[in-house]
Each structure stands twice: as C-alpha cells, then as structure tokens.
Amino acid sequence: xxxxxxxxxxxxxxxxxxxxxxxxxxxxxxxxxxxxxxxxxxxxxxxxxxxxxxxxxxxxxxxxxxxxxxxxxxxxxxxxxxxxxxxxxxxxxxxxxxxxxxxxxxxxxxxxxxxxxxxxxxxxxxxxxxxxxxxxxxxxxxxxxxxxxxxxxxxxxxxxxx
Ligand code: ADP
Numbered sequence: 160x161x162x163x164x165x166x167x168x169x170x171x172x173x174x175x176x177x178x179x180x181x182x183x184x185x186x187x188x189x190x191x192x193x194x195x196x197x198x199x200x201x202x203x204x205x206x207x208x209x210x211x212x213x214x215x216x217x218x219x220x221x222x223x224x225x226x227x228x229x230x231x232x233x234x235x236x237x238x239x240x241x242x243x244x245x246x247x248x249x250x251x252x253x254x255x256x257x258x259x260x261x262x263x264x265x266x267x268x269x270x271x272x273x274x275x276x277x278x279x280x281x282x283x284x285x286x287x288x289x290x291x292x293x294x295x296x297x298x299x300x301x302x303x304x305x306x307x308x309x310x311x312x313x314x315x316x317x318x319x320x321x
Contacts, residue, residue: 161186163247163278166193166236169209170202171312172216173294175286179251180227181220182280189226191243192217196233203295203319206231216309236264237271246275253282253290 163183169176169192183190192213196206204212210229217227232239240248248268250261265277286307294304298316305313 160188160244161247162189162191162243162245163187163249164191164193164236164240164243164245165249166195166232166239168197168200168202168291169194169213170200170204170291171209171294171308171316172213173286173289173291173308173312174306175251175253175282175289177216177220177309178283178286179249179280180217183249183278184220184222184225186278187225187247187249189228190249191245192227192229193236193239193243194229194231195236196231198233204315208315212311212315215311219309235271237268237275240268240275241272248275248277250277250279251282252279253287 165180165183167176180190180192194206194209194213210231213229217229221227230243236248250265252258252261261279268275268277289307294308298304299320
C-alpha cells in the first residue's frame with residue numbers, strides 16, 4: 160500500500176495544487192490532502208471551509224486506482240504522516256525560490272521520520288506562478304483568477320468579498 164500525504168495550507172486550493180494531485184495519482188494507492196491548521200496565520204478560509212471545498216472538488220479528478228481523502232492536522236507534518244501510515248510526503252516545486260525552503264523541510268522531516276520520503280513534483284508551466292496568496296491578493300483587488308483556481312473556489316472567494 161503506497162500512501163502519501165500532500166500537506167499544505169490550501170488557503171485556498173488552486174489549479175496548481177490540483178495539478179500536483181493529478182500528477183501524484185499514478186504514483187500512489189492513496190493520497191491524503193492534509194490541510195494544515197496553523198494558529199499563527201490568519202487565513203481567508205477556515206480549515207473546515209477549506210476541507211469542505213477540497214472534498215467537493217476532488218471527484219473531478221479522482222480515478223478508481225488511487226483513493227483521495229482530505230484531513231486536517233496541527234503540528235509537525237512528519238508526525239501526521241507517521242500517524243496516517245504514509246510512506247511519502249508530496250510537495251510541489253514551482254521555481255528555485257521554492258527549492259531552498261522545501262529542501263530544508265525535507266531534510267528535517269527525514270531526520271524526524273527516516274522512513275518517510277519526500278517526493279517533489281514539478282509544477283505545470285502554466286501554473287508555475289500561481290500561489291494561494293497571489294490568487295487572494297489579485298482577487299481582492301478586483302482582478303480575474305478564472306482558470307487559475309477551481310470554479311467553486313472562485314465562487315467562495317466572491318462570497319467572502321461580499
Ligand atoms: P504551504 O504553506 O505548506 O507552502 P501551500 O498550500 O502554499 O502550503 O502549498 C502546498 C504545496 O503545494 C507546496 O508543496 C507548494 O509548493 C505546492 N504548490 C503550491 N502552488 C503550486 C503550484 N501552482 N504548482 C505546483 N505546486 C504548488
């Protein structure tokens with residue numbers, strides 16, 4: 160059983176995240192989208208709202224070979240991965256700027272849980288500049304994010320704005 164977690168803030172989920180999930184589907188039997196509850200950050204969407212949204216969107220990309228589930232966690236990613244019985248942590252790399260941070264995290268996680276491997280997948284070119292923060296900034300200033308986030312996410316962002 161090859162089980163992975165894909166941890167992140169997902170505030171909100173973007174098409175870049177979805178692309179990484181799609182690329183992970185053939186590699187694992189189960190992927191847990193793990194929404195981090197970080198009490199230090201002030202998110203746009205609550206953890207619960209993010210989980211509900213992701214659960215609604217996942218059926219669009221699901222196949223019968225890989226199970227996709229959504230969970231939330233607090234604290235160390237390595238602990239959550241261990242608790243979940245995962246043997247891999249999936250992360251996306253968009254540019255060199257992601258690499259340094261991701262390298263540090265991967266090495267630390269390996270030290271904490273030597274049996275869990277971090278698997279990096281390269282972002283699709285068309286989403287390589289997409290981040291949740293940029294999507295929020297642009298949307299809140301009246302810009303269009305169509306095609307960069309799922310339609311449901313765009314609708315929920317519009318609700319937040321009103
Ligand atoms: P975090 O706060 O942990 O970075 P994010 O929700 O921003 O959480 O990102 C979760 C993961 O998804 C990270 O590995 C990040 O590099 C990756 N990611 C984010 N946006 C994209 C994108 N547009 N393309 C590919 N990977 C992405």
